[in-house]
Amino acid sequence: MSANPTQTVPHVRKLPTRSKAGRRVIREKIFAHTILIIVGLLFLAPFIWLVITSLKTENEIFTVPIKWWPDELQWKNYSDAISMIPFVKYTLNTILIALLSILGVVIITPMVAYGFSRIDFKGRNFLFFIMMGTIMLPFQVTMIPIYVMFNKMNLINSIWPLVLSSWFGTGIAYNVFLVRQFFMGIPHELSESAKIDGASEFRIYTQIIMPLAKPAVLTIGLFTFLGAWGDFQGPLIYLNDPEKWTLSIGLKQFLRENRVAWGPLMAAATLFTIPIVILYFFVQRKFIEGISITGMK
Amino acid sequence: MKKSRGKKSLILFTSLMLVASMGLSACSSKEKDAASSSGSGDAPKKETVEIQFWNPFETDRSKKVEKIAEEFNASQNEIKVKVLGNQDDQKQLTAISGGAAPDIVITYWNKVGPWAEAGAVLNLDEMIKRDNFDTSQIIPAALDRMKVGDKIYGFPISMSMANKLFYNKKMFADAGITAPPETLEQMFEDAKKLTEKDGSGNITQIGFIPDYPWIDNVFWPIIFGGSWDDGNGKLTANQKANVDSIAYQASYYKEFGNEGIAKFKSGMGKMETPQDPILTGKLGMMIGWENWYIDNRGENGEIGVAPFPYPEAQPELKNAGMVSPVAMFIPAKGKHPEEAWKFMQYLLSEDVQIEYAIAHGSIPILTKALDNPKLTGNEKMKTLKDFLESAKSPNLKGFPNSIYIDEYLQSLNEETEKALLGKISPQEAMDTVVQKMQPIADKDKK
Amino acid sequence: MAATTLQSESKRRARKRLYTGLLFISPWLFGLLVFQLLPIMTSLYYSLTDFNLFGSPEWVGVDNFVALAHDKKMYLSLYNTIFITIFGLFPQIAFALVIALLLNRDVKGKSLYRTIYFLPTLVPAIAGSLLWMWLLNAQYGLINEVLGYLHLPAPNWLLDPKWTKPSLILMGFWGTGTTTIMYLAALQDVPKLYYEAASIDGASPWQKFWNITFPAISPMTLFLVIMGLIGSFQYFSQGYIFADGNGQAIGGPENSILFYAIYLYQTAFSFLKMGYASAMAWVLFVIVFILTIIVFKTSAKWVYYGGEK
Incomplete structure (x- = not known):
């Protein structure tokens, strides 16, 4: 995929006279970078602020005017945060739920999306609109009937209501619709020729x-x-046992009724965010090229 | 044709597989539950009943509840109490409505009334009568919050109250005020003295903000001797006392200016942080709750404590205040009401009440416990002394219970907000509330 | 004879397609029938009853809907919701597209930018909202600090009813990373050949955008607009945390951030009127469904699928 642009770019560059076009390209690049950097900083600032705040004393957090950098880095906020809740256990619990959810979603979604995009059957649009309709009803009114249902299945206080909801709940419509949009973009000739060859x-x-x-x-x-x-809502409602809780419930522990432990809260929020930042960092390349799937230019 | 029939059976097969896998997971979780409940009982005596005791507190606070439950568990072997924290009211409501009710629940006072009227809470009158439980030992204002009509649906486990004036000692001294105000009229004058503006007219420090930290629709009418219904279903929020209480609050906005207060407010530090306005000398006075500023209320602390002022013309309203108890109740659909009731009585016994109050820094709900040296002599309770004393005041009150309690409070809030800023008159505000809420109250009465 | 076999042949094929199609969507059908249908139908039934969540529902017919038609607060919450949909959703999608277009140029450090722009969506809602209330704090918030430095007026973001919705919208821009990334991905699929051909024809960048880029990414735009509409009409968490974390009553100053779903939530769980709340939910459903159908119908004019026959 990335091979294509590198092939075409030199070709384009050669076309007009070098100096004029070259200058224009440079000017455009400077323009693009300037905007990207400014907006990028705006996007980065709150996160940096979170991290810096997590290293301040409570006094420094609330000082007026703003104190940009703490006198002494308060790593203690982190040890406090970790000792206040069972971080490792909650992380593992969260990962288990996430992995099980993913497993079902990645098997189910493309299949359904294929049915909704590449097989032209009677009633397809009707069913598609029903699927879209299921996510238009606010969850607040189905929450209790769903709880009743899982209770009858005897699944309360287990991770299954969370996992099964991600597989078979209304949220599937979002994923199916997304994948459908991409399947719709794949040229039909591909499957037509295979069909002529007798493929099912x-x-x-x-x-x-x-x-x-x-x-x-x-x-x-x-x-x-x-x-x-x-x-947060899902685990809170379905999981009673503290042994089974997730990180998002853990994060709530820092918001006490009378006194919020600001430093540890910010430290915990940072710890909560960093694993997914790392995960994203590793998959982002694939992920972005990712959503584009036709792969043929 | 053959092929499509094959597909049909494939659909069937897939569905069956899915159903089967679900059934399996259901079974396995059931087994696990069974295993854990039978395996964990270390007392081999006959049948120990395990009851689930939910509270909405975060883990640290929940552990204090757990400690008391463990002492109870050790004291006998019929009932084993299992404590679960972090069960907020949304979760409690979902579980009870969804058919998975715990056996006994701690929640906030304003949930008991609505949930009781909706049928979710066990009425305790029969058990109280049968076991001769003496309800007169409970502080009346706290117990009232657990009643709908005359029926008792729960008990307070601890109590919070707002009936004091907190003030910044240094600001008072600087302004030449020698004693905290006794009447609301004096308070208004003191507030003016305590307020300073800079050259361009911006408020730099202020004497009092009536809706800080929030608009309080329960506290203020109580201070003026108001009420919200007459006990027979007629709403009284637009009577003189209630309207006066809003007019009094609005007078501060009139004096200091809407814009000025809003601007000043936006720059105030968060409560109970080092930038807190009453600690930093930017705010002169505020309503005092027993669990606020514990560390700053001592002899050498920044904050002084006095009884909240009363209206000059009504000295009989001295020592008025609002109670906000933490409640416990037994869900109507709980599986072990008898065991839950036994445990509830344990939690209401004097020693346990004192232990609980000390652990949480709260006020016990038994009148006799207020004078118990075990409580008053405790080092930790010293800062609460004034509050413990005034918890006996007959002028303590609270908001009446009903199914529409939250809607009523919300409506009061919306209209008070407008009246404070002078957009409508206090009378108009309260008339609007009553107009809106009376039909709802009438409907409930039926 | 030949005609009928042809007819039955095409019928047979249609039937086969039907079965195959149903087989592919069977996991969803299973979910619909087993997990979704009952709760959805239950809420429809509740909407025709008086139900306090604990007792048994009492049939009241369309009373809830009639009362809803006269509910001023409902209209206010609907207004607030439409406000952030128009001034939040659409500008945010446009913004994400602009950023994606910039990122799609051959800029250096692409992957660093990508990470930065996606970063805010990784911060959990609780932490994100708290952080923002912090940044928007009129006195020691970072934003007013910067505005003051630039000699711009510093609004009372969190307390002034005029500024609470813009605060939330501003916060929304911060979370457009997902939208940007999706657009970026869609842009990878635009055949480079088209641009080359257009360049040779002397097309301006604007013409290239309208005639090549925009149509090519239109399926993604359709997805983002529809999902955005659905999400925006159910806007809840941020608004809820925002008011709550500020020590304000639900709905914020003068109910300026009382959104439809928040009012619905309050009606159901605080006022214990699940029947009324369900009626609200179904009214919302109808509004959103109609809007979605309209968008889909118009999409035939502006959405182009590469795989279309």
Whole structure:
């Protein structure tokens, strides 16, 4: 994928007279960088602020005017944060829920999206609108009926309501719709020629479309992970046992009723965020090229 | 044709697989539950009943509840109490409504009334009568918050109250005020003395902000001897006392200016941080709750404590204040109401009440405990002394229970907000509330 | 004879397509039937009842809907919701597209920018909102500090009812990373050949954008607009945490951030009127459904799928 631009760029550059175009390219690049850097700093600032705040004393956090850098880095906030809640256990619990959710989502979603985009069957649009309709009802009114249902299945106080909701809950519509948009973009000639060769839909799906869909699958996988990581309401409602709690519930521990422990709260929020930043850092390349799946220019 | 039939059976197969896998997971979690509940009982005696005791507190505070439950568990072997913290009211409501109610629950006072009227809370009258439990030993204002009509649906486990005036000692001295104000009228005058402006008219320090840290629709009418209903379903929020209480608050806005207060407020530090306005000498006075500024209220602390002022014309309202108890109740659909009731009685016994109050830095709800040297002599309770004493005051009150309590409070809040800024008159504000809420109250009455 | 076999042949094929299609979407159908349908239908039933969450629902017919039509607070919350949809959602999508277009140029440090722009969406809602209330604090917030430095007026972001919604919208821009990344991905798919051909024809950058880029990424735009609409009409967490964390009542100053879903939540769980709340939910459903259908219908005019026959 990235091979293409490098092939074409020199070719384009050669076309007009070098100096004029070269200057224009440079000017455009400076322009692009300037905007990206300014906006980028605006996007980065709050995060840096979070990290710096997590290293301040409470006095420094609230000093007027703003104190940009603490006199002494308060690593103690971090040890406090870690000792206040079982960080490792909650992290593992969160990861388990996230992984199980991802597993189902990446198997189910492309299949359903394929059905909704590349097989022209009667009633398809009708069913598609029903699917879209399911996410238009605010969760607040289905929350209790869903709880009742999981209670009848005897699944309260287990991770299954969370996992099953990610597989079969209304949220699936988001992923299916996203993957559908990409499947719609894959030229039909690809599957038509395979069909003429006698391939079944299932074979076309597994052998032609799925290899192309790998990046899209990675994308919904990552979104699912982020969703599971940040979910607070779900774990709180379904998990009673402190042994089973997740990090987001842990984070809430710092917001006490009378006195918020600001330093440790910010430290915990930083710790909460950093693992996913690292994860994102490692997958971002694939992830971005990722969502684009047709792979043919 | 053959092929599609094959597909059909494939659909069936897939669905069956999924159902089967779900069934399996259900079973396995059931087994786990069974294993954990039977395996954990270390007392081999006959049948120990395990009851679930939920509280909304964060882990640190929940551990204090846990300690008391452990002492109870050790004291007998019929009942084993399992404490779960972090169960906030949303979770409590979902679980109870969803059919997975715990056995006994700690929650905030304003949930008991609505949930009781909706049928979620066990009425305790029968058990109280049967076991001759003496309810007169409970501080009346706190117990009232657990009642709907005359029926008791829960008990307070501890109590919070607002009935003091906190003031910045240094600011008072600097302004030449020798004693804290006794009446609301004096308070207003003192507030003016304590307020300073800079050259361009910006407020640099202020004597008092009536809606700091929040608009309080319960506290203020109580100070003026107001009420919210007449006990027979007629709402009284627009009576003179209530309207006066809003007019009094609005007078501060009139005196110091809406814009000025808003601007000053936006620059105030967060409460109970080192930039807190009353600690840094930017705010002269505020409403005092027993659990605020514990570390700053001593002899050498920045904050002085006095009874909250009363209206000059009504000295009988001295020592008025608002109670806000933490409540406990037994869900109507709990599986072990008898055991829960036994444990509840344990929590209401004098020694446990004192232990709980000391652990949480709160006020016990038994009148007799207020004078118990075990409590008053405790080092930690010293700063609470004034509050413990005034917890006996007959002028303590609270907001009446009903199913529409939150809606009523919300409506009061919305209209008071407008009246404070002078957008409508206090009378108009309260008339609007009553107009809106009376039909809802009438509907509930039926 | 030949015609009928042809007909039955095409019927047979259609049926086969139907079965295959159903097979592919069967996991969703299973989820719909087993996990979704019952709760959805239950809420529809509640909307026709008086239900306090604990007792048994009492049938009241369309009473809830009639009362809703006269509920001033509902209209206010709907206004607030539409406000952030128009001034939040659409500018945010446009902003994300601009950033994605800039990032799509062959700029150095692409992956660093990508990470930075996505960073805020990784910060959990609780931490993110707290952080923002902090930044927007009128006195020691970073934003007013900067505005003061530039000699710009420093609004009372959190307490002035005029500024609370803009505060939330501002916060929303910070979270456009996902949208940017998705656009960026869609841009990878635009065939470079088209641009080359257009360059040779002497097309201006603006023409290239309208005639090549915009159509090519239109399926993504459709996705973002529809999901954005659905999400925006259910806007909840940020607004809720915002008021709560500020020591204000639900709805914020003068109910300026009382959004539809927040009012609905309050009605259901605080006022214990699940019947009324369910009616609210279904009204919202109808509004959003109609909007979605309209967007889909118009999409035939502006969305181009590479795979279309």
